[in-house]
Amino acid sequence: MRLIIGQVHRNVLALASSRSCFVIGDHLPFRMLSMPRASGFHQTAWRGSQTVKDSGSTLTLASLEVQSKADYVKKERVPQSKADYVKKEREPQSKADYVKKERGPRTGEPKPSSRDSGFSVKPKKVSSLSLKPAKSALPKPPVVKKKLKIDEALFSASSFEELGLPPLLIDRLNKEGLTSPTEVQSASIPVISQRHDAVIQSYTGSGKTLAYLLPILSEIGPLKRAREQGNSEKRSGIEAVVVAPSRELGMQIVREVEKILGPDDKRLVQQLVGGANRSRQEEALKKNKPIIVVGTPGRISEISAAGKLQTHNCRFLVLDEVDQLLSFNYREDMHRILEHVGRKPSTSSSSHILGPLARRSERQTILVSATVPFSVIRAARSWGHDPVLVRAKSVVPLDSITVPRPMLSQGDPNSDSPTMSVNQAAVDSLPPSLEHYYCTTKAHHKVDTLRRCIHALEAETVIAFMNNTKPLKDVVFKLEARGMKAIELHGDLGKLARSTVLKKFKAGEFRVLVTNELSARGLDIPECDLVINLDLPTDSTHYAHRAGRTGRLGRKGTVVSICEESEAFIMRKMRKQLGVAIKPCEFTEGQITVHKEEDVE
Numbered sequence: 001m002r003l004i005i006g007q008v009h010r011n012v013l014a015l016a017s018s019r020s021c022f023v024i025g026d027h028l029p030f031r032m033l034s035m036p037r038a039s040g041f042h043q044t045a046w047r048g049s050q051t052v053k054d055s056g057s058t059l060t061l062a063s064l065e066v067q068s069k070a071d072y073v074k075k076e077r078v079p080q081s082k083a084d085y086v087k088k089e090r091e092p093q094s095k096a097d098y099v100k101k102e103r104g105p106r107t108g109e110p111k112p113s114s115r116d117s118g119f120s121v122k123p124k125k126v127s128s129l130s131l132k133p134a135k136s137a138l139p140k141p142p143v144v145k146k147k148l149k150i151d152e153a154l155f156s157a158s159s160f161e162e163l164g165l166p167p168l169l170i171d172r173l174n175k176e177g178l179t180s181p182t183e184v185q186s187a188s189i190p191v192i193s194q195r196h197d198a199v200i201q202s203y204t205g206s207g208k209t210l211a212y213l214l215p216i217l218s219e220i221g222p223l224k225r226a227r228e229q230g231n232s233e234k235r236s237g238i239e240a241v242v243v244a245p246s247r248e249l250g251m252q253i254v255r256e257v258e259k260i261l262g263p264d265d266k267r268l269v270q271q272l273v274g275g276a277n278r279s280r281q282e283e284a285l286k287k288n289k290p291i292i293v294v295g296t297p298g299r300i301s302e303i304s305a306a307g308k309l310q311t312h313n314c315r316f317l318v319l320d321e322v323d324q325l326l327s328f329n330y331r332e333d334m335h336r337i338l339e340h341v342g343r344k345p346s347t348s349s350s351s352h353i354l355g356p357l358a359r360r361s362e363r364q365t366i367l368v369s370a371t372v373p374f375s376v377i378r379a380a381r382s383w384g385h386d387p388v389l390v391r392a393k394s395v396v397p398l399d400s401i402t403v404p405r406p407m408l409s410q411g412d413p414n415s416d417s418p419t420m421s422v423n424q425a426a427v428d429s430l431p432p433s434l435e436h437y438y439c440t441t442k443a444h445h446k447v448d449t450l451r452r453c454i455h456a457l458e459a460e461t462v463i464a465f466m467n468n469t470k471p472l473k474d475v476v477f478k479l480e481a482r483g484m485k486a487i488e489l490h491g492d493l494g495k496l497a498r499s500t501v502l503k504k505f506k507a508g509e510f511r512v513l514v515t516n517e518l519s520a521r522g523l524d525i526p527e528c529d530l531v532i533n534l535d536l537p538t539d540s541t542h543y544a545h546r547a548g549r550t551g552r553l554g555r556k557g558t559v560v561s562i563c564e565e566s567e568a569f570i571m572r573k574m575r576k577q578l579g580v581a582i583k584p585c586e587f588t589e590g591q592i593t594v595h596k597e598e599d600v601e
């Protein structure tokens with residue numbers, strides 16, 4: 001197998017990109033209340049080690065090749081500080097280093113699809129980056145579905161029992177093959193159970209959805225914790241509202257809740273996503289009496305404004321992908337949701353006298369994202385009571401954060417300008433198992449480069465991102481014309497079409513999903529082994545969410561950005577902002593050629 005360590009031209013043009021920068025709203029001008037809570041803060045950490053065996057088809061800790069904590073910590077994260085980063089950048093990258101990445105020879109034996117059989121565990125380490133040998137006269141082995149092996153263990157040692165989840169809930173989790181919490185779940189579950197308002201930040205694909213759903217379902221619904229006699233709180237109606245920025249993500253969360261509740265109780269979760277029939281949603285609210293609703297901001301606030309959604313008694317409000325929900329587009333709907341969910345109407349005379357204090361929210365507010373700009377920290381402080389920041393290995397009170405964080409390591413620490421927040425919010429948002437590359441080409445050769453990239457990496461489930469909707473069709477057409485099964489997904493498609501496209505792509509009917517920012521957040525397609533940026537994302541936050549569609553839950557994944565020569569400097573900038581190695585490369589004769597990073601410095 002041959003690998004070329006090439007030279008990259010140094011004459012990188014320093015042309016400024018005309019791409020606009022997406023700036024997340026720095027704050028919402030809402031009147032938010034803050035009442036100190038008496039309960040103390042409990043710093044929590046739950047970790048250890050666990051032995052793992054191959055247990056078959058379902059994805060569980062037991063089915064993963066989990067390493068000891070020590071192993072995990074060793075390879076755990078990308079460098080944190082700039083100094084670390086520079087050190088890593090300067091490490092010699094010999095030809096041997098790259099050859100190490102080569103995949104073993106393919107046997108050609110047909111393997112069952114990963115979609116059918118779950119994830120196989122092999123004793124040997126396999127990289128997702130496959131460097132194919134040059135074309136030979138040998139007949140091609142049949143195309144077989146690659147199984148994505150998990151070798152980055154995100155799991156801490158604690159079991160769900162150790163986290164104090166109720167037995168009924170643990171039974172349901174076990175039935176679904178979920179036996180051990182991920183690290184962010186281990187950190188979040190006790191914090192939320194102790195009724196703290198929280199910001200949950202952890203990298204993409206690390207299990208944030210269950211990190212908030214499990215403690216909520218411990219408190220509400222049929223699986224909840226049994227209360228001591230005389231200590232039971234009588235509640236009725238909707239007890240939790242989860243808000244997500246897209247229908248797809250909303251529906252994905254609904255499926256996750258249904259999975260946990262089980263077939264008999266799944267009607268207790270109701271979707272309120274836009275694009276679906278509103279009167280049917282309203283009827284279902286009346287008929288099924290759900291305890292939890294999950295929806296998009298527009299639809300939730302619409303139904304609430306129509307008086308068909310009673311959320312005053314609600315105990316939990318979750319904003320998933322909170323940094324996106326704080327953007328200007330959602331301002332009015334989010335305002336309504338924040339003002340109404342878990343808030344008693346202020347009609348009594350005492351509330352008139354006390355004003356906003358009488359309307360103090362009893363709800364717990366949980367804000368979730370892989371990327372947490374300072375605007376989110378600020379919002380959490382003003383909406384919550386002694387809120388804490390929960391990350392995979394730490395829990396800290398938000399009040400102790402005096403400078404923008406997790407963006408402390410770079411830039412002027414005294415500045416918390418929105419731009420800085422957006423850029424630095426993406427630090428620590430990427431799974432460590434990802435490999436990042438970029439290559440340059442002329443605009444009209446991008447699709448061809450995309451095709452060559454997919455072949456060279458032998459990727460089987462690919463998501464290609466563009467910035468606009470219009471060119472998606474053209475890319476699909478060109479790929480199909482070259483015999484590569486591709487399909488487009490964007491917001492202009494109807495709800496039914498969107499879910500059909502996703503279903504077909506997940507089922508392996510198409511190799512490439514060509515899409516736009518719509519699919520960048522939250523979408524969980526565990527089989528995705530390659531993400532391609534056909535247009536560069538507008539900033540490092542957008543890069544992080546797109547990239548996070550691969551490498552889910554510790555699986556290997558590769559991200560390749562295809563750009564014009566004049567845009568290469570943007571990739572180097574993102575590399576610095578994200579603190580990960582994004583290596584220059586090219587695809588020729590069915591193989592990837594990785595260039596030395598020093599060549600472009």
Ligand SMILES: Nc1ncnc2c1ncn2[C@@H]1O[C@H](COP(=O)(O)OP(=O)(O)OP(=O)(O)O)[C@@H](O)[C@H]1O
Pocket residue numbers: 059060061178179180181182185202203204205206207208209210369370521522523524526548552553
């Ligand atoms: N404890 C667990 N054991 C096994 N699988 C899990 C566990 N927790 C979550 N998962 C699975 O891991 C995948 C990723 O989880 P999830 O979508 O919640 O990640 P995320 O951190 O919210 O990602 P993103 O930031 O992209 O939204 C899902 O397929 C989920 O079902």
